[in-house]
Amino acid sequence: MNHEKYDLVIIGAGICGLTIGKLLTNSSVNFKIFEKSRAFGGRASTRRVNGQPIDHGAQYFTVTDLSFREFINEYIELGIVKLWSNKLNIWDGKSLMYESQTNPRYICPDGFTALSKEIAKVIPVSREVRITKANFNNKKWELLTDQNLEIEAEKVISTAPINQSLEIFSNYLREEELMQLQSVNFDPCISVILVYELANYIPWKGVFWNSGDTLSWVANDSSKRTNPTQTVIVAQCKPDFSRLNFKSEDEHVTNLVINELKQILPTWVQSPQETQVKRWKYSKANSTLDKPFFESENKKLIFTGDWCLESKIESAFLCAEILYPN
Numbered sequence: 001m002n003h004e005k006y007d008l009v010i011i012g013a014g015i016c017g018l019t020i021g022k023l024l025t026n027s028s029v030n031f032k033i034f035e036k037s038r039a040f041g042g043r044a045s046t047r048r049v050n051g052q053p054i055d056h057g058a059q060y061f062t063v064t065d066l067s068f069r070e071f072i073n074e075y076i077e078l079g080i081v082k083l084w085s086n087k088l089n090i091w092d093g094k095s096l097m098y099e100s101q102t103n104p105r106y107i108c109p110d111g112f113t114a115l116s117k118e119i120a121k122v123i124p125v126s127r128e129v130r131i132t133k134a135n136f137n138n139k140k141w142e143l144l145t146d147q148n149l150e151i152e153a154e155k156v157i158s159t160a161p162i163n164q165s166l167e168i169f170s171n172y173l174r175e176e177e178l179m180q181l182q183s184v185n186f187d188p189c190i191s192v193i194l195v196y197e198l199a200n201y202i203p204w205k206g207v208f209w210n211s212g213d214t215l216s217w218v219a220n221d222s223s224k225r226t227n228p229t230q231t232v233i234v235a236q237c238k239p240d241f242s243r244l245n246f247k248s249e250d251e252h253v254t255n256l257v258i259n260e261l262k263q264i265l266p267t268w269v270q271s272p273q274e275t276q277v278k279r280w281k282y283s284k285a286n287s288t289l290d291k292p293f294f295e296s297e298n299k300k301l302i303f304t305g306d307w308c309l310e311s312k313i314e315s316a317f318l319c320a321e322i323l324y325p326n
């Protein structure tokens with residue numbers, strides 16, 4: 001078994017873990033991020049179909065906080081982040097209208113993974129390494145991974161959705177701490193990707209679906225891309241629908257989604273060239289911790305991530321920023 005030793009181990013290379021990494025790059029802290037997936041970005045992630053990026057998790061982000069604005073400006077200048085829309089649409093079952101208020105939404109033309117990849121350039125990250133077990137011995141953590149690696153760390157910060165963190169660390173928490181953390185709940189979300197010929201034009205960018213029990217959001221994903229070669233729709237399902245259909249056949253879910261979309265799109269919507277279904281077990285937290293992080297009594301373990309404040313990209317950044325102010 002291989003051994004590695006750090007002052008700090010960060011679990012997760014999503015926006016929160018990577019931001020913590022970025023904020024620590026010029027410090028003396030000897031740290032490393034461990035990420036179970038091959039890709040960076042966690043729930044702000046991208047798939048490629050015929051080379052075209054498609055966001056099947058987070059769809060866009062808003063910027064309200066000044067420090068997040070400064071952080072994002074760097075990536076706007078690099079062309080990695082771009083303003084997508086000032087006003088999106090709402091479908092109420094009868095008409096497709098514009099939102100009443102202006103609210104700038106940002107995206108990455110190359111998909112959200114491009115942002116995480118850029119942040120990760122300056123940070124030590126081991127990908128495809130899942131932390132599976134933790135033991136606290138002699139004031140240090142001993143972490144085990146699925147790659148036969150043993151890691152020693154003074155301190156651990158886990159940015160995974162809290163349910164996943166508790167699978168590893170629940171033995172080291174007091175009863176009342178565990179109860180507090182278990183009160184945070186995530187909704188599931190089924191994302192359906194529909195790919196069409198580029199000739200099939202969609203006159204809107206994104207629609208909040210305020211009608212029926214199936215959909216919550218529909219994106220014209222190709223409107224985010226610089227030179228799209230195909231028209232792509234990403235349709236995301238409501239939490240109850242996603243829960244009910246989590247194990248349903250892809251075809252069944254896709255047909256129900258297309259049936260909804262028929263209300264606002266021409267008949268071509270019924271004949272996609274390609275379809276994919278992504279099931280998010282933990283998509284957004286429907287209740288939060290109401291503080292930016294949880295710290296264990298001995299200060300050797302921290303849980304943080306979007307679920308602490310609000311399930312959005314900006315909050316994932318803010319949790320990191322509050323933990324390690326710039």
Ligand SMILES: Cc1cc2nc3c(=O)[nH]c(=O)nc-3n(C[C@H](O)[C@H](O)[C@H](O)COP(=O)(O)OP(=O)(O)OC[C@H]3O[C@@H](n4cnc5c(N)ncnc54)[C@H](O)[C@@H]3O)c2cc1C
Pocket residue numbers: 011012013014015016017034035036037040041042043044056057058059060061062129130131132159160161164189191236280282283284304305306307310311312313314316
């Ligand atoms: C379907 C969907 C739609 C969304 N829409 C929007 C939106 O439109 N706008 C918006 O702002 N936000 C949206 N969000 C929320 C947004 O994606 C999150 O707020 C943000 O990405 C959370 O970042 P994070 O770093 O806190 O957590 P995560 O992105 O979940 O990162 C945690 C990381 O930890 C890794 N990990 C977990 N366990 C382990 C382990 N044992 N070992 C190693 N690594 C591990 C995971 O692989 C993951 O990469 C959406 C999310 C989903 C799923």
